[in-house]
Amino acid sequence: MSYCSKVVSCGAYLPQRVMTNVEMSSMVETDDSWIEKRTGIKQRHIAAEGEFTSDLGFAAAKSALVAASLRPDSIDLIVCATSTPDETFPATATRIQHRLGIRGGAAFDVQAVCSGFIYALSVADNFVRCGQAKRVLVVAAETFSRILDWSDRSTCVLFGDGAGAVVLESIASNGADKQRGVLSTHIYSDGDHHDSLYVDGGPGSTRTTGFLRMRGREVFKHAVTRMAEAIDTALEANALTPGDIDWMVPHQANIRIIEAMAKRLNLSMDQVVVTIDKHANTSAASIPLALYSGVSDGRIKEGDVLLLEAMGGGFTWGSTLLRW
Numbered sequence: 001m002s003y004c005s006k007v008v009s010c011g012a013y014l015p016q017r018v019m020t021n022v023e024m025s026s027m028v029e030t031d032d033s034w035i036e037k038r039t040g041i042k043q044r045h046i047a048a049e050g051e052f053t054s055d056l057g058f059a060a061a062k063s064a065l066v067a068a069s070l071r072p073d074s075i076d077l078i079v080c081a082t083s084t085p086d087e088t089f090p091a092t093a094t095r096i097q098h099r100l101g102i103r104g105g106a107a108f109d110v111q112a113v114c115s116g117f118i119y120a121l122s123v124a125d126n127f128v129r130c131g132q133a134k135r136v137l138v139v140a141a142e143t144f145s146r147i148l149d150w151s152d153r154s155t156c157v158l159f160g161d162g163a164g165a166v167v168l169e170s171i172a173s174n175g176a177d178k179q180r181g182v183l184s185t186h187i188y189s190d191g192d193h194h195d196s197l198y199v200d201g202g203p204g205s206t207r208t209t210g211f212l213r214m215r216g217r218e219v220f221k222h223a224v225t226r227m228a229e230a231i232d233t234a235l236e237a238n239a240l241t242p243g244d245i246d247w248m249v250p251h252q253a254n255i256r257i258i259e260a261m262a263k264r265l266n267l268s269m270d271q272v273v274v275t276i277d278k279h280a281n282t283s284a285a286s287i288p289l290a291l292y293s294g295v296s297d298g299r300i301k302e303g304d305v306l307l308l309e310a311m312g313g314g315f316t317w318g319s320t321l322l323r324w
């Protein structure tokens with residue numbers, strides 16, 4: 001018997017506090033029009049004092065479970081993508097597991113920065129495919145506001161906090177062409193580019209958390225090239241063409257990157273889920289937050305083919321094709 005994973009539901013959570021570009025311009029030398037023109041961002045959500053990544057992840061996970069009318073104890077694996085864990089250890093996934101009241105199965109974190117959701121989905125899908133998990137909660141949760149240098153205008157305007165989650169369920173693969181589920185995941189990394197995007201601290205080096213540092217132009221250039229390659233590989237692996245894609249649900253780093261990807265695939269921007277204006281870059285959480293937005297407002301419908309793509313620190317990058 002061979003298995004594949006169906007995505008049965010999704011959920012999301014955003015902290016209550018909204019910080020607009022206008023408010024940002026009272027903190028660093030910037031302005032609304034620079035931020036919007038260069039990035040597409042208008043506002044971002046910021047976690048409250050004492051509100052942790054696991055709180056955001058728990059809320060998103062709960063909303064995904066409620067959407068599928070599932071009991072938490074039916075989950076046998078939790079994979080949490082985050083680069084802003086509550087603590088160095090234990091894994092944020094175990095805190096989410098505890099909050100959900102789950103005592104069995106396994107829970108661990110995956111760290112691939114902005115590609116974290118694609119990585120976590122890939123790990124979860126492979127657990128399902130090899131028969132080691134039946135129902136998996138994939139959570140992506142971030143509080144990037146905690147690792148930003150709030151005096152560095154070139155980075156602090158770009159990020160926000162939030163969380164998204166999906167539930168994957170093992171189904172018997174019948175080999176049918178139109179079977180719903182994860183069609184493929186392709187993940188990549190190249191550690192050569194560490195200095196273009198990193199956090200300048202950590203428990204094993206400085207014993208501090210550190211702050212995010214980025215050479216934006218370098219990241220931009222590589223993002224466009226690498227994600228294009230990952231998309232081509234995904235289409236080829238599934239014998240699909242860009243014309244088969246109903247929705248692109250991209251990582252939300254910069255509207256110009258998103259538009260470049262859509263143009264390359266000849267997709268209209270009406271086929272792209274864009275949330276960067278409202279959420280900014282929520283790192284690993286940005287794809288499931290966008291997915292939730294497209295599903296909850298009825299744009300994404302059963303049977304639609306979705307293309308997910310991301311690029312992040314490492315560099316890491318990847319793509320996923322799935323039939324909703």
Ligand code: ACO
Nearest residue numbers: 030034038113114153154157216217219220253254312313
């Ligand atoms: N407000 C006003 N001016 C600013 C700001 C700001 N917030 N930030 C930078 N500037 C200035 C710079 O100082 C520079 O001024 P100068 O010309 O006088 O030197 C000018 O604006 C241009 O700066 P650039 O950095 O060259 O601007 P660019 O057009 O490249 O846009 C940006 C910067 C938005 C960061 C872009 O490069 C980008 O989006 N890069 C990709 C980021 C990305 O994809 N990240 C994803 C991964 S994130 C992760 O994994 C955590």
